[in-house]
Amino acid sequence: MTPIRVLIQAHDPIKAVGVAAMLRSTGQIEIVTKREQESADVLLVIDEHARIARLAQVRQWRESGVTGSMSRCVLVTDRFDKEDLLFAVQCGVMSILPGKNCTGGRLALAVIGTVRGHSLLPRGLQLELVRQIDILRRDVLEPNSLTLSRLDLRELNIIRLLADGFSSAEIASKLSWSEGQVKKVLTEAMRRLGLATRPHAVAYALRSGALA
Structure with missing residues (x-):
């Protein structure tokens, strides 16, 4: 070793x-x-x-x-x-x-x-770290449509629906977007994070804690 x-x-x-x-x-x-x-x-x-x-x-x-x-x-x-x-x-x-x-x-x-x-x-510092991260999420990230997972809220919404088994067309309907918009947002997120496939994107969101 x-x-x-x-x-x-x-x-x-x-x-x-x-x-x-x-x-x-x-x-x-x-x-x-x-x-x-x-x-x-x-x-x-x-x-x-x-x-x-x-x-x-x-x-x-x-x-x-x-x-x-x-x-x-x-x-x-x-x-x-x-x-x-x-x-x-x-x-x-x-x-x-x-x-x-x-x-x-x-x-x-x-x-x-x-x-x-x-x-x-x-233990006291563990609790304090959780508190500070929650403040960061609530007061800094979410008002700017960001998350701790490096996915913004639009991207996370799409991936959440992917994880539930919806197709691009169904996701577009639920979000009142065009199917092209859904594909563009998802493709840009996957390229930025180095994710190869849609299942890979779902797995990333799960591992990062963005999807409970």
Whole structure:
């Protein structure tokens, strides 16, 4: 099994050494140096107070190639402002762990889970993230006919009807459009999202959560 390569950034060098030793002991994680940072799979940031400037630095590291462009961040901190949660996600943070009593096992679980696309957040931050996403959907996206799935409301309405088994002609009738309009909107959405067929478009909408 290829080890997960982790770059550690911490204000306290002694703490960084201790965390590195804990992660190495799992046998699944390799700690990389600054000279090897471009090969990092995960950026592990350890900071007593994760301010917005620190989050912006994480984003800058990823965008400038300091770490691999596909790398994700695990943040270990005792103080995190919940108002910064969406910004943290935009910066590549996938897991946030309280620094106090954070065990090596839990830290390794977060690192390994991050590579697999999983996230660890305290329950309070989970609820806050849901709240902020709902506000974004209600106040920003929907007034502009947009959705979180990258499908606009017109496209989503068509795909919803496709999923219910309706033909293009039947969808046009239900939406009071021409059949040509239906086909044009659907074709443009499929091209933009790289979807090959109509069943593929339905599957995309289901996977993204746009269709319940």
